Amino acid sequence: MRYVDYHNADRPFFTDDHLIFRETLQKFLEKDAVPNYEKWEEEQSIPRSFWRKMGEYGFLCSYVEEKYGGINGDFGFSIVLHEELARVGAGLFGIGTHCNVIVPYIHKIASEQQKSEYLPKCVSGEIITAIAMTEPGAGSDLASIKTTAVRDGDDYIINGQKTFISNGIYADLIIVACKTDTEVRPGHKGISLFFVESATEGFSRGRKLKKIGIHSQDTAEMYFDNVRVPAKNMLGEEGKGFYYLMEKLQQERLLCSVGAQVAAEDMLKLTIDYVKEREVFGKPVSKFQNTQFKIAEMATQIQIGRQYLDNLIIKHIQEQDIVTEVSMGKWWITDMAKRVASECIQLHGGYGYMEEYKIARRYRDIPVFSIFAGTNEIMKVIIAKNLGL
Numbered sequence: 001m002r003y004v005d006y007h008n009a010d011r012p013f014f015t016d017d018h019l020i021f022r023e024t025l026q027k028f029l030e031k032d033a034v035p036n037y038e039k040w041e042e043e044q045s046i047p048r049s050f051w052r053k054m055g056e057y058g059f060l061c062s063y064v065e066e067k068y069g070g071i072n073g074d075f076g077f078s079i080v081l082h083e084e085l086a087r088v089g090a091g092l093f094g095i096g097t098h099c100n101v102i103v104p105y106i107h108k109i110a111s112e113q114q115k116s117e118y119l120p121k122c123v124s125g126e127i128i129t130a131i132a133m134t135e136p137g138a139g140s141d142l143a144s145i146k147t148t149a150v151r152d153g154d155d156y157i158i159n160g161q162k163t164f165i166s167n168g169i170y171a172d173l174i175i176v177a178c179k180t181d182t183e184v185r186p187g188h189k190g191i192s193l194f195f196v197e198s199a200t201e202g203f204s205r206g207r208k209l210k211k212i213g214i215h216s217q218d219t220a221e222m223y224f225d226n227v228r229v230p231a232k233n234m235l236g237e238e239g240k241g242f243y244y245l246m247e248k249l250q251q252e253r254l255l256c257s258v259g260a261q262v263a264a265e266d267m268l269k270l271t272i273d274y275v276k277e278r279e280v281f282g283k284p285v286s287k288f289q290n291t292q293f294k295i296a297e298m299a300t301q302i303q304i305g306r307q308y309l310d311n312l313i314i315k316h317i318q319e320q321d322i323v324t325e326v327s328m329g330k331w332w333i334t335d336m337a338k339r340v341a342s343e344c345i346q347l348h349g350g351y352g353y354m355e356e357y358k359i360a361r362r363y364r365d366i367p368v369f370s371i372f373a374g375t376n377e378i379m380k381v382i383i384a385k386n387l388g389l
């Protein structure tokens with residue numbers, strides 16, 4: 001069945017190389033992540049040694065050129081990484097975010113000097129990255145951020161606060177969205193991006209935020225108190241930050257959908273296994289028509305999601321502008337995964353509510369997919385705008 005066999009060979013963007021990469025990665029994760037995942041969830045962190053090991057094995061940022069330590073792989077490798085991390089658990093998404101969301105900014109926009117300095121260490125897992133856009137007063141409305149970067153000779157001085165930053169506790173390198181011009185209208189034209197290294201004076205992290213799910217993923221506040229960075233730490237051109245973010249969000253939203261789709265597929269598989277095994281009133285739960293109809297409905301929706309998503313992946317690889325379609329996919333697939341979580345936990349009965357059952361964790365983890373990378377309401381705003389409304 002396709003909806004549970006998401007890594008099958010008939011997906012047109014995968015070659016034998018991707019399948020080998022997937023098999024190696026699966027073996028690695030089965031050995032090094034799966035047995036430790038429960039502990040990481042409890043400790044609310046993934047050890048740095050795991051990042052380094054992934055780097056040593058060549059799993060991180062595979063699209064990076066060989067001269068910077070990568071394998072010059074295509075987007076198919078990024079999909080494999082995202083799917084396999086998501087298969088283990090959503091708590092690993094910070095690693096996928098580092099590889100497939102944040103480092104691509106460096107890879108595509110950074111100067112040669114910045115690339116030589118940072119890319120090899122991003123690939124090896126020595127550097128953990130974060131991207132800091134959201135502030136306590138500005139999430140969906142990114143153009144209204146208050147963090148400023150003011151020019152002072154050869155430097156910029158950054159002041160402000162960020163929140164909800166993934167990899168926030170362990171990040172060594174943060175791409176920070178700042179206002180370099182607070183007067184320009186519309187406000188988004190005043191946003192620029194900067195590299196801030198975590199050791200820089202004036203930078204500090206706030207609390208590791210307690211979340212209802214994705215516990216092993218560290219999410220944090222960040223403070224910038226007169227953080228002085230050399231002007232060469234600007235990423236790309238001044239005033240272009242918003243455009244870079246918007247451009248890269250297409251890939252981030254696509255990958256967010258990949259995570260939700262894999263979670264939905266996993267939840268259905270867990271539930272099919274469970275209802276076949278669990279007996280009530282003298283027969284397996286799977287023999288009740290209600291169960292069969294629920295499973296049939298979920299399987300249908302998951303299959304639709306998979307077909308749509310794979311089609312988007314193809315178009316993204318072809319570098320088509322698919323902002324509207326990605327926005328459609330992001331809200332639909334993440335909402336679908338939430339519905340699946342709700343139905344699947346119900347079919348598990350009381351056991352589904354117990355932490356030792358994987359469905360319980362999936363149920364806690366999934367709601368955030370409709371919030372981060374742009375909320376699902378913002379996706380509908382984009383779709384409506386692009387429909388000329």
Ligand SMILES: Cc1cc2nc3c(=O)[nH]c(=O)nc-3n(C[C@H](O)[C@H](O)[C@H](O)COP(=O)(O)OP(=O)(O)OC[C@H]3O[C@@H](n4cnc5c(N)ncnc54)[C@H](O)[C@@H]3O)c2cc1C
Binds near residue numbers: 134373376381
């Ligand atoms: C676990 C987690 C990890 C995150 N990681 C990062 C990260 O690494 N880096 C980063 O910068 N940010 C990160 N975020 C922040 C995330 O991107 C924001 O939470 C998200 O963009 C929403 O912003 P907000 O929380 O301020 O909600 P708000 O913008 O305050 O929205 C509140 C509600 O209003 C709705 N709304 C807003 N505008 C409209 C509108 N125009 N029309 C209709 N409804 C609207 C929203 O959809 C939402 O339902 C993370 C968040 C979480 C929870």
